[in-house]
Amino acid sequence: MSTLTDPPKAQFQLSMLVNDTRYRSLTFQAIAALVLALAIWYLGNNLIQNLRAAGLNISYGFLGDPSGYDINQRLIEYDSQSSHARAAVVGVLNTLLVAVLACITATIFGVVAGVLRLSNNWLVSKLMAVYVEIFRNIPVLIWIIIIFTIMTAVMPGPREFRGDNATSSMLFDLFAFTNRGVYIPMPWFESGFFASGALNWLVVIAALVGSFLVMRRIEANATKTQEKTGVRPKTKLIALGVWLVPLALVLFVMGLSWEVPELKGFNFKGGIKIGGPLIALWFALSIYTGAFIAENVRAGIQAINKGQTEAAAALGLRPGRIMNLVVLPQALRVIIPPLISNFLNITKNSSLAIAVGYADITATLGGITLNQTGRAIECVLLLMLFYLTASLLISMVMNVYNASVKLKER
């Protein structure tokens, strides 16, 4: 009769770190982490030593000094006596402005092109294919420069609007299209509740939000009635009233007026100027990224089983409603994740603004400020921090949206 012996105790040997699959991955990860830490330490140390050898230091004190330069497009008050920090904020706002505008239009272009590319109409689908292939295969920088160059070369300069025998004229006497940008009338309030224009606009926005909330109630009631009786009450006329009446009332009370651009001196004065660089950058980013989004949309739609379309058609839905009610809502699950990347790309590609003289964060903080102060490391670190934060925020918001449209599993 044999006795049971204890299984031999596993003895840990150094060679097991490499030979034993249980430890091997850990070993290599530890080595990789160590090498990474060493590399970072070496680079950082090298930087500090070289800075010290050159008699330089890292300091953010320059941010409080007067910047000394002017910026042509600004959303907040700024002049050459403002600080470098304020110039950076002007740049941040300009970056966000062009990024938000481009994200919206790129999505519209992308969805339209993506849907049309699957059209049964041969000409339409081929045209969209040509659009997608041309725009996504040429670098966006080249598109920005092409559009900007065409704009400055083709559009008339302000001097061509001047005099009795002017060669150009304003559209309806309201809009001026020049090679420096587009001038449009600007609304303002004669008898606003507040002295500041921005606060008056908040009142308008509040009115719109109120209308939206009321409309949601009405729609919810309509759905309830429909579920009870099978007939949906007509809400279109009511909606028109709910949206328009409060808005008109607010605008009337505050005395809405329009400031029309006029040719004065060298330039058009008054109204809102949408600068040429902004238009070029916005349009280029939109059509370029739109081409990528179009492919995402196409992929999303093609991922939906054909049976869904056929079933919807069998219920008697028209093609437009099939797309809106059946196919697109399901396709969103496939479309949204790559859409996040495209939005991030737009935000980051907006740094190409420097090519056309648009004053984004890369042009102000990373360009002129860096140059005038010579604080390259500080400025670039701040730039990295900004783009990182912006990207993570966009990612977070879009992921929340993604979670809301993804397949709900029970």
Place this chain on the structure above:
Amino acid sequence: MKNKVILGALTVAGLAAGAAAAGTLDDVKARGKLNCGVTTGLVGFAAPNANGEWEGFDVAVCRAVAAAVLGDSTAVEFVPTTGKTRFTALASGEIDMLARNTTWTFSRDVDLKFEFVGVNYYDGQGFMVPKELGVSSAKELDGATVCIQTGTTTELNLADFFRSNNISYEPVPIETNAEAQQQYLAGACDVYTTDASGLAATRATFDDPSAHVLLPEIISKEPLGPLVRHGDHEWGDVVRWSLNALVAAEELGVTSANIGEMAAGTENPEINRLLGTEGTLGEMLGLSADWAKNAIGAGGNYGEVFAKNIGEDTPIGLARGLNAQWTEGGLLYAPPFR
């Protein structure tokens, strides 16, 4: 074993990083080539000609330094830099010296840790407008759109000028002179502002230069000169005295035509010291005795370089003005070679 290799590599890299800071003169000699930063292209000052060879007023400084150090005026690697990249290129050691219409200012000298070795062109910021606008003074430019090269002192002067005259303007920031020219000609800006010499050089390349006027106002002092990194004084001296040699040669009447006979020895002891037949000036700089002869022989003295590249007989047509010798009522003054 593996660890030792990594540590060894780190040590070598660390030493190399430390050594790069000093001894530019030895580096240039060992390399056999001078890395000289110039503009990306401004006709008359620095631009490649039809054969692809760089030529111009700033280029001549690079060639003179190369000739003084290496005895060969063609041993130059020209590195085009923009207003934004020039200082980083110099500070990081990518170039040995910068000769690029760069204004000598306090903060660049003191805060950015560079060393201006002298002035090769006394300039001031001016304005160019199309004649048809009918503007005769910069003070009439209220509301104008102004094209400006970004990252330059002109950007700051412009803001100051309009602010102190209480008039407004709209800046159009632009990266290079070529882009500015294109925007200006397309009418995307009413005014182009940069150093007056640059305006003249740019206007010379237009189809119809007479349709554009330079306004009389000069709104700033722009002493343009070559610069090197702070702290490497031997190298700073070499560049400084190469430039001074060109200026002194004009004053002393040494030209590229007569330098051969003058180098044989003259009555004038200062010329003899300059050209190396007397004294040990070259040795003091760590160069050969005929360093200045080579520098002057590369493109002639200051006056010859000026006349050939930007003078009144060239399309750029700049008068000597402030850039005449001190004996002629200008500001050019080389310290004695003694």
